[in-house]
Amino acid sequence: MIDTLRLTRILHFLETIDRFKLIYRVNYLSEQSRHENDAEHTWHMAMFALLLQNELDVVIDIEHTLKLILTHDLVEIYAGDTPAFDAVGNLDKEEREERAAHLLFAQLPEDLRDQIYDWWKEFEACKTPEARYARAVDKLQSFAQNIFSQGRNWCENGITAEKSRVINRAAREFDPALTQVFELLYKRGIDEQLWSE
Amino acid sequence: MIDTLRLTRILHFLETIDRFKLIYRVNYLSEQSRHENDAEHTWHMAMFALLLQNELDVVIDIEHTLKLILTHDLVEIYAGDTPAFDAVGNLDKEEREERAAHLLFAQLPEDLRDQIYDWWKEFEACKTPEARYARAVDKLQSFAQNIFSQGRNWCENGITAEKSRVINRAAREFDPALTQVFELLYKRGIDEQLWSE
Numbered sequence: 001m002i003d004t005l006r007l008t009r010i011l012h013f014l015e016t017i018d019r020f021k022l023i024y025r026v027n028y029l030s031e032q033s034r035h036e037n038d039a040e041h042t043w044h045m046a047m048f049a050l051l052l053q054n055e056l057d058v059v060i061d062i063e064h065t066l067k068l069i070l071t072h073d074l075v076e077i078y079a080g081d082t083p084a085f086d087a088v089g090n091l092d093k094e095e096r097e098e099r100a101a102h103l104l105f106a107q108l109p110e111d112l113r114d115q116i117y118d119w120w121k122e123f124e125a126c127k128t129p130e131a132r133y134a135r136a137v138d139k140l141q142s143f144a145q146n147i148f149s150q151g152r153n154w155c156e157n158g159i160t161a162e163k164s165r166v167i168n169r170a171a172r173e174f175d176p177a178l179t180q181v182f183e184l185l186y187k188r189g190i191d192e193q194l195w196s197e
Numbered sequence: 198m199i200d201t202l203r204l205t206r207i208l209h210f211l212e213t214i215d216r217f218k219l220i221y222r223v224n225y226l227s228e229q230s231r232h233e234n235d236a237e238h239t240w241h242m243a244m245f246a247l248l249l250q251n252e253l254d255v256v257i258d259i260e261h262t263l264k265l266i267l268t269h270d271l272v273e274i275y276a277g278d279t280p281a282f283d284a285v286g287n288l289d290k291e292e293r294e295e296r297a298a299h300l301l302f303a304q305l306p307e308d309l310r311d312q313i314y315d316w317w318k319e320f321e322a323c324k325t326p327e328a329r330y331a332r333a334v335d336k337l338q339s340f341a342q343n344i345f346s347q348g349r350n351w352c353e354n355g356i357t358a359e360k361s362r363v364i365n366r367a368a369r370e371f372d373p374a375l376t377q378v379f380e381l382l383y384k385r386g387i388d389e390q391l392w393s394e
Contacts, residue, residue, distance in 0.1 A: 002252055007378055010248050015345050017244060018227040021237045030215040039237040040218045046243070046267050047214060051207050051309060055199055063260030070243050070263075112248060148212050181204055 006109050013107045016077065023076050026083045026157065027142060028149035036145060038073050038081065045069050045141045049133065055177035060129045068134040071116055072123040075100040084142075084167045085159060097124075126170075136178055139171035147185050151194030161186065161195040203306050210304045216274050223280045223354065224339060225346035233342060235270050235278065242266050242338045246330065252374035257326045265331040268313055269320040272297040281339075281364045282356060294321075323367075333375055336368035344382050348391030358383065358392040 023038040046069050053062050073081075078100035082089040101120055105113045122131045143164065146153055153159070165172075165186075172182045189195060220235040243266050250259050270278075275297035279286040298317055302310045319328045340361065343350055351361070362369075362383075369379045386392060 002374055002377055004377070004381065007252070007374070007381060010252075011341070011378065011381060014241075014245060014248065014341065015227065018241070018342070018345055020240070021226055021233065022228075022230075029218055030212065031219075033219075036218065037237070039240040040234070043217070043236040043240040043243075043267070044211070044215070046240075046263075048211060050264065050267060051211065051305070054308075055204070055207075063263070066243075066260070066263050066267075067247065070240065070247060108248075111251075144208070144211065145215070148215055177199055177204070180199055180201070181208065184201065184204060184208060 009107060009109050010112065013104075013112075016104070016107060017074060019077050020074065023073075023081055025081050025142075026153045027145045028152050030145075030148040032149050032152055038076055041141065041145075042070060042073060044145070045134075045137050048141050048144075049137045052137070052177060052181065056133070056175045057177070058129055058133070058175050060133045065130045065134050068119050068123045068130055069137065071119050072134060072138065074104060074116070075120065078103055083157075084139075085157065085163065132170075132174055136171035136174035139168050140178060140181065143168055143171075143182065144185055147189055147192075147194065150192070151189065154194065155196075159195075161189065206304060206306050207309065210301075210309075213301070213304055214271060214274060217271065220270075220273050220278055222278050222339075223350045224342045225349050227342075227345040229346050229349055235273055238338060238342075239267060239270060241342070242331075242334050245338050245341075246334045249334070249374060249378065253330070253372045254374070255326055255330070255372050257330045262327045262331050265316050265320045265327055266334065268316050269331060269335065271301060271313075272317065275300055280354075281336075282354065282360065329367075329371055333368035333371035336365050337375060337378065340365055340368075340379065341382055344386055344389075344391065347389070348386065351391065352393075356392075358386065 021037055021039040024035040025038065025041055027036045028034070029036055046066055049065055049069055050062065053060065075097040079096040082093045101117060105117050108116065122128060123134055126132055126135050168182060172179050218234055218236040221232040222235065222238055224233045226233055243263055246262055246266055247259065250257065272294040276293040279290045298314060302314050305313065319325060320331055323329055323332050365379060369376050
């Protein structure tokens with residue numbers, strides 16, 4: 001018999017994070033009926049990571065990568081989404097997200113709180129191969145989603161191909177396979193004239 | 198340099214499965230503004246699996262469980278969602294989903310097509326500990342989501358506590374920890390009078 005309080009806290013956290021489904025990003029779904037939310041972005045990222053894993057030169061632990069991916073944006077439940085090109089929002093992003101992490105993860109029993117906090121910090125620090133892959137996939141899914149949705153977010157927010165190349169540099173350079181995938185997508189973006197400049 | 202056709206096929210599949218975000222389930226989000234979709238359900242299931250894993254008596258491989266979870270409902274992109282209590286829809290569910298699996302997974306290079314098909318079949322067969330855990334979590338997330346959303350789907354579809362106990366029997370009996378979690382949720386459902394009968 002497990003301590004009821006322990007299970008109640010886990011369940012409470014699992015209920016709180018239902019709100020992840022209501023954190024909308026600037027990106028659109030392919031058919032552009034609405035913005036994509038964090039839960040959808042996260043699931044899609046996990047699928048990118050899973051299906052591109054065998055193409056990499058770098059050896060990564062996919063289990064650990066998936067854990068980092070599944071939890072990497074949870075802090076946005078309290079801190080909101082801060083798009084990569086939002087210069088003002090990015091000024092205090094770190095501070096806002098740190099506060100959010102403490103508030104959110106404290107709802108879990110201590111061992112799980114520490115575990116999930118460590119995963120989030122590892123993703124943010126972007127040093128281990130798994131964190132670097134997870135972060136590259138974060139950028140890649142986002143970039144691909146914009147291509148799939150005819151660049152609507154880029155058009156609305158004045159994002160040029162050049163700006164996106166800067167934002168995606170580390171992701172593009174993470175591994176030759178990702179470089180190639182990004183180039184395929186850039187080619188499609190150019191062919192479909194998704195950038196005005 | 199990876200074969201461009203191979204990467205193009207993977208990308209095409211990753212674009213196709215964007216539609217997963219538009220397959221709506223009968224369950225509602227906690228605040229009941231709308232139904233939950235398959236991508237959200239899948240991400241949430243992965244979080245349930247991750248956070249309850251250490252409470253289990255059964256030893257499971259979490260990496261493999263996550264792979265089964267991430268891909269278990271993809272066939273619904275072509276076959277649609279069939280709620281557990283939809284007797285008519287469940288008559289030809291297996292046949293519809295098998296056709297959908299062939300159509301959908303064939304978009305991938307052969308090795309990945311076979312891999313993802315095997316994961317899906319393993320989940321469906323529900324024999325390995327990972328498939329049994331993934332399936333139990335599928336039922337648990339769905340049940341919890343109904344509790345979180347004040348039983349609105351149950352009310353709309355005439356699902357009684359008794360009916361839900363039948364549907365969730367295998368999930369409840371998978372492991373003592375899950376039995377306990379389900380009982381906590383049933384207690385809450387009764388306290389909040391979510392079932393009329």
